[in-house]
Amino acid sequence: MDVNGIVTDDVFVAGDISRFPHPVYGYQFVTLEHWVNAVAQAEVAAHNMLCDQSERWPHLWxxxxxxxxxxxxxxxxxxxxxxxxxxxxxxxxxxxxxxxxxxxxxxxxxxxxxxxxxxxxxxxxxxxxxxxxxxxxxxxxxxxxxxxxxxxxPDRVAATQDATVVVTGHDPGERRATLVRRQS
The missing domain is CATH 3.30.390.30 (FAD/NAD-linked reductase, C-terminal dimerisation domain)
Incomplete structure:
Protein backbone atom coordinates (compact mmCIF):
# COMPACT_ATOMS: atom_id res chain seq x y z
CA MET A 1 0.00 0.00 0.00
CA ASP A 2 1.13 3.50 -0.60
CA VAL A 3 0.93 6.34 1.93
CA ASN A 4 -2.72 6.95 0.97
CA GLY A 5 -3.75 3.37 1.68
CA ILE A 6 -4.08 2.43 -1.99
CA VAL A 7 -2.94 -1.08 -2.88
CA THR A 8 0.04 -0.89 -5.21
CA ASP A 9 1.11 -3.39 -7.86
CA ASP A 10 3.98 -5.75 -7.25
CA VAL A 11 4.45 -4.99 -3.56
CA PHE A 12 3.77 -8.06 -1.44
CA VAL A 13 3.47 -8.10 2.34
CA ALA A 14 3.00 -10.90 4.83
CA GLY A 15 3.28 -11.02 8.58
CA ASP A 16 1.29 -10.86 11.77
CA ILE A 17 1.32 -7.04 11.90
CA SER A 18 0.52 -6.27 8.27
CA ARG A 19 -2.87 -4.73 7.52
CA PHE A 20 -5.22 -5.58 4.67
CA PRO A 21 -8.67 -4.42 3.53
CA HIS A 22 -11.25 -7.13 4.24
CA PRO A 23 -14.47 -7.33 2.17
CA VAL A 24 -16.52 -8.84 5.02
CA TYR A 25 -15.78 -5.79 7.16
CA GLY A 26 -16.54 -3.04 4.65
CA TYR A 27 -12.97 -3.05 3.31
CA GLN A 28 -11.72 -1.62 6.57
CA PHE A 29 -8.12 -2.53 7.28
CA VAL A 30 -7.73 -5.58 9.49
CA THR A 31 -4.61 -6.61 11.41
CA LEU A 32 -4.59 -10.19 12.66
CA GLU A 33 -1.66 -10.58 15.01
CA HIS A 34 -1.43 -14.34 14.96
CA TRP A 35 1.09 -16.71 13.38
CA VAL A 36 -1.62 -18.68 11.54
CA ASN A 37 -2.67 -15.53 9.68
CA ALA A 38 0.98 -14.71 8.90
CA VAL A 39 1.42 -18.16 7.33
CA ALA A 40 -1.78 -17.73 5.28
CA GLN A 41 -0.61 -14.30 4.11
CA ALA A 42 2.76 -15.75 3.08
CA GLU A 43 1.01 -18.38 0.96
CA VAL A 44 -1.09 -15.71 -0.80
CA ALA A 45 1.91 -13.40 -1.23
CA ALA A 46 4.07 -16.19 -2.71
CA HIS A 47 1.30 -17.19 -5.13
CA ASN A 48 0.76 -13.55 -6.16
CA MET A 49 4.49 -13.00 -6.75
CA LEU A 50 4.66 -15.97 -9.09
CA CYS A 51 1.48 -15.59 -11.14
CA ASP A 52 0.06 -13.16 -13.66
CA GLN A 53 -1.76 -10.16 -12.13
CA SER A 54 -5.12 -11.43 -13.42
CA GLU A 55 -4.66 -14.67 -11.43
CA ARG A 56 -3.79 -13.09 -8.06
CA TRP A 57 -5.65 -14.08 -4.93
CA PRO A 58 -7.01 -11.67 -2.31
CA HIS A 59 -6.15 -12.38 1.33
CA LEU A 60 -9.54 -13.22 2.89
CA TRP A 61 -8.49 -14.88 6.15
CA PRO A 154 -17.39 0.78 21.70
CA ASP A 155 -16.30 3.14 18.92
CA ARG A 156 -13.79 1.55 16.59
CA VAL A 157 -10.19 2.66 16.75
CA ALA A 158 -9.32 4.57 13.60
CA ALA A 159 -5.97 4.37 11.87
CA THR A 160 -5.54 8.10 12.43
CA GLN A 161 -7.29 10.74 14.53
CA ASP A 162 -8.65 12.64 11.52
CA ALA A 163 -9.65 10.15 8.85
CA THR A 164 -10.16 6.54 7.89
CA VAL A 165 -9.29 5.20 4.46
CA VAL A 166 -11.90 2.85 3.02
CA VAL A 167 -10.74 0.76 0.06
CA THR A 168 -13.55 -0.06 -2.36
CA GLY A 169 -13.85 -3.01 -4.72
CA HIS A 170 -12.02 -6.31 -4.54
CA ASP A 171 -10.79 -6.63 -8.12
CA PRO A 172 -6.96 -6.69 -7.96
CA GLY A 173 -6.86 -4.36 -10.97
CA GLU A 174 -9.11 -1.76 -9.33
CA ARG A 175 -7.32 0.99 -7.43
CA ARG A 176 -9.71 3.43 -5.75
CA ALA A 177 -9.88 4.79 -2.24
CA THR A 178 -12.33 7.08 -0.52
CA LEU A 179 -11.33 9.39 2.30
CA VAL A 180 -13.96 9.30 5.05
CA ARG A 181 -13.75 12.03 7.69
CA ARG A 182 -14.65 11.06 11.23
CA GLN A 183 -17.67 12.84 12.61
CA SER A 184 -17.14 14.63 15.92
Missing amino acids: LPVFWSSQFGLNIKSVGVPTFADQVVITQGSAEERRFVAAYGYQGRITAAVAFDQSMWLPFYQRLIEQAAPFPPELATADGPVELRPVAAEV
Whole structure:
Protein backbone atom coordinates (compact mmCIF):
# COMPACT_ATOMS: atom_id res chain seq x y z
CA MET A 1 0.00 0.00 0.00
CA ASP A 2 1.13 3.50 -0.60
CA VAL A 3 0.93 6.34 1.93
CA ASN A 4 -2.72 6.95 0.97
CA GLY A 5 -3.75 3.37 1.68
CA ILE A 6 -4.08 2.43 -1.99
CA VAL A 7 -2.94 -1.08 -2.88
CA THR A 8 0.04 -0.89 -5.21
CA ASP A 9 1.11 -3.39 -7.86
CA ASP A 10 3.98 -5.75 -7.25
CA VAL A 11 4.45 -4.99 -3.56
CA PHE A 12 3.77 -8.06 -1.44
CA VAL A 13 3.47 -8.10 2.34
CA ALA A 14 3.00 -10.90 4.83
CA GLY A 15 3.28 -11.02 8.58
CA ASP A 16 1.29 -10.86 11.77
CA ILE A 17 1.32 -7.04 11.90
CA SER A 18 0.52 -6.27 8.27
CA ARG A 19 -2.87 -4.73 7.52
CA PHE A 20 -5.22 -5.58 4.67
CA PRO A 21 -8.67 -4.42 3.53
CA HIS A 22 -11.25 -7.13 4.24
CA PRO A 23 -14.47 -7.33 2.17
CA VAL A 24 -16.52 -8.84 5.02
CA TYR A 25 -15.78 -5.79 7.16
CA GLY A 26 -16.54 -3.04 4.65
CA TYR A 27 -12.97 -3.05 3.31
CA GLN A 28 -11.72 -1.62 6.57
CA PHE A 29 -8.12 -2.53 7.28
CA VAL A 30 -7.73 -5.58 9.49
CA THR A 31 -4.61 -6.61 11.41
CA LEU A 32 -4.59 -10.19 12.66
CA GLU A 33 -1.66 -10.58 15.01
CA HIS A 34 -1.43 -14.34 14.96
CA TRP A 35 1.09 -16.71 13.38
CA VAL A 36 -1.62 -18.68 11.54
CA ASN A 37 -2.67 -15.53 9.68
CA ALA A 38 0.98 -14.71 8.90
CA VAL A 39 1.42 -18.16 7.33
CA ALA A 40 -1.78 -17.73 5.28
CA GLN A 41 -0.61 -14.30 4.11
CA ALA A 42 2.76 -15.75 3.08
CA GLU A 43 1.01 -18.38 0.96
CA VAL A 44 -1.09 -15.71 -0.80
CA ALA A 45 1.91 -13.40 -1.23
CA ALA A 46 4.07 -16.19 -2.71
CA HIS A 47 1.30 -17.19 -5.13
CA ASN A 48 0.76 -13.55 -6.16
CA MET A 49 4.49 -13.00 -6.75
CA LEU A 50 4.66 -15.97 -9.09
CA CYS A 51 1.48 -15.59 -11.14
CA ASP A 52 0.06 -13.16 -13.66
CA GLN A 53 -1.76 -10.16 -12.13
CA SER A 54 -5.12 -11.43 -13.42
CA GLU A 55 -4.66 -14.67 -11.43
CA ARG A 56 -3.79 -13.09 -8.06
CA TRP A 57 -5.65 -14.08 -4.93
CA PRO A 58 -7.01 -11.67 -2.31
CA HIS A 59 -6.15 -12.38 1.33
CA LEU A 60 -9.54 -13.22 2.89
CA TRP A 61 -8.49 -14.88 6.15
CA LEU A 62 -11.10 -14.53 8.90
CA PRO A 63 -9.85 -13.83 12.41
CA VAL A 64 -9.99 -16.85 14.71
CA PHE A 65 -8.98 -17.10 18.36
CA TRP A 66 -9.45 -19.39 21.31
CA SER A 67 -8.84 -19.24 25.03
CA SER A 68 -9.58 -21.23 28.15
CA GLN A 69 -10.85 -19.09 31.02
CA PHE A 70 -12.28 -20.28 34.35
CA GLY A 71 -12.89 -23.78 32.99
CA LEU A 72 -14.61 -22.50 29.82
CA ASN A 73 -13.37 -23.09 26.28
CA ILE A 74 -13.98 -19.82 24.37
CA LYS A 75 -13.53 -19.70 20.58
CA SER A 76 -14.33 -16.97 18.09
CA VAL A 77 -14.44 -16.52 14.32
CA GLY A 78 -14.83 -13.17 12.58
CA VAL A 79 -14.74 -9.74 14.18
CA PRO A 80 -17.36 -9.41 16.96
CA THR A 81 -16.62 -5.70 17.37
CA PHE A 82 -17.79 -5.12 13.78
CA ALA A 83 -21.42 -5.66 14.74
CA ASP A 84 -24.56 -3.72 15.46
CA GLN A 85 -26.50 -6.71 16.84
CA VAL A 86 -25.85 -9.95 18.72
CA VAL A 87 -28.06 -12.97 19.38
CA ILE A 88 -27.66 -16.29 21.19
CA THR A 89 -28.31 -18.91 18.52
CA GLN A 90 -27.55 -22.11 20.41
CA GLY A 91 -27.36 -23.24 23.99
CA SER A 92 -27.95 -20.97 26.95
CA ALA A 93 -26.03 -18.22 28.72
CA GLU A 94 -27.40 -19.45 32.05
CA GLU A 95 -25.72 -22.83 31.47
CA ARG A 96 -22.50 -21.10 30.30
CA ARG A 97 -22.61 -23.19 27.11
CA PHE A 98 -23.76 -21.24 24.05
CA VAL A 99 -23.00 -19.65 20.68
CA ALA A 100 -23.52 -15.93 20.13
CA ALA A 101 -23.77 -14.74 16.52
CA TYR A 102 -22.93 -11.15 15.62
CA GLY A 103 -24.39 -9.23 12.71
CA TYR A 104 -23.92 -5.95 10.93
CA GLN A 105 -26.59 -4.39 8.72
CA GLY A 106 -28.42 -7.69 8.30
CA ARG A 107 -25.39 -9.90 7.63
CA ILE A 108 -23.57 -12.29 9.98
CA THR A 109 -20.02 -11.09 10.71
CA ALA A 110 -18.80 -13.17 13.68
CA ALA A 111 -19.60 -15.89 16.19
CA VAL A 112 -18.28 -16.63 19.67
CA ALA A 113 -18.71 -20.06 21.25
CA PHE A 114 -18.54 -20.89 24.95
CA ASP A 115 -17.97 -24.65 25.32
CA GLN A 116 -19.60 -25.11 21.87
CA SER A 117 -16.55 -24.85 19.60
CA MET A 118 -17.65 -27.69 17.30
CA TRP A 119 -20.07 -25.17 15.70
CA LEU A 120 -17.46 -22.57 14.68
CA PRO A 121 -16.70 -24.04 11.20
CA PHE A 122 -20.44 -23.84 10.46
CA TYR A 123 -20.55 -20.17 11.44
CA GLN A 124 -17.36 -19.47 9.50
CA ARG A 125 -19.09 -20.75 6.34
CA LEU A 126 -22.08 -18.50 7.08
CA ILE A 127 -19.77 -15.47 7.40
CA GLU A 128 -17.93 -16.35 4.18
CA GLN A 129 -21.25 -16.76 2.34
CA ALA A 130 -22.58 -13.39 3.58
CA ALA A 131 -25.51 -15.19 5.23
CA PRO A 132 -28.34 -13.08 6.63
CA PHE A 133 -28.47 -12.02 10.27
CA PRO A 134 -30.00 -13.32 12.41
CA PRO A 135 -29.09 -16.70 10.93
CA GLU A 136 -31.92 -19.07 10.14
CA LEU A 137 -31.04 -22.23 12.04
CA ALA A 138 -32.91 -25.43 12.77
CA THR A 139 -31.05 -26.79 15.79
CA ALA A 140 -32.37 -28.74 18.72
CA ASP A 141 -30.43 -26.70 21.27
CA GLY A 142 -31.39 -23.24 20.01
CA PRO A 143 -33.85 -20.83 21.57
CA VAL A 144 -37.48 -21.00 20.43
CA GLU A 145 -37.22 -17.46 19.09
CA LEU A 146 -34.08 -15.54 18.14
CA ARG A 147 -34.09 -12.13 19.82
CA PRO A 148 -31.21 -9.98 18.58
CA VAL A 149 -30.14 -7.13 20.82
CA ALA A 150 -27.89 -4.12 20.19
CA ALA A 151 -24.24 -5.16 20.29
CA GLU A 152 -23.21 -1.96 22.11
CA VAL A 153 -19.66 -2.13 20.76
CA PRO A 154 -17.39 0.78 21.70
CA ASP A 155 -16.30 3.14 18.92
CA ARG A 156 -13.79 1.55 16.59
CA VAL A 157 -10.19 2.66 16.75
CA ALA A 158 -9.32 4.57 13.60
CA ALA A 159 -5.97 4.37 11.87
CA THR A 160 -5.54 8.10 12.43
CA GLN A 161 -7.29 10.74 14.53
CA ASP A 162 -8.65 12.64 11.52
CA ALA A 163 -9.65 10.15 8.85
CA THR A 164 -10.16 6.54 7.89
CA VAL A 165 -9.29 5.20 4.46
CA VAL A 166 -11.90 2.85 3.02
CA VAL A 167 -10.74 0.76 0.06
CA THR A 168 -13.55 -0.06 -2.36
CA GLY A 169 -13.85 -3.01 -4.72
CA HIS A 170 -12.02 -6.31 -4.54
CA ASP A 171 -10.79 -6.63 -8.12
CA PRO A 172 -6.96 -6.69 -7.96
CA GLY A 173 -6.86 -4.36 -10.97
CA GLU A 174 -9.11 -1.76 -9.33
CA ARG A 175 -7.32 0.99 -7.43
CA ARG A 176 -9.71 3.43 -5.75
CA ALA A 177 -9.88 4.79 -2.24
CA THR A 178 -12.33 7.08 -0.52
CA LEU A 179 -11.33 9.39 2.30
CA VAL A 180 -13.96 9.30 5.05
CA ARG A 181 -13.75 12.03 7.69
CA ARG A 182 -14.65 11.06 11.23
CA GLN A 183 -17.67 12.84 12.61
CA SER A 184 -17.14 14.63 15.92
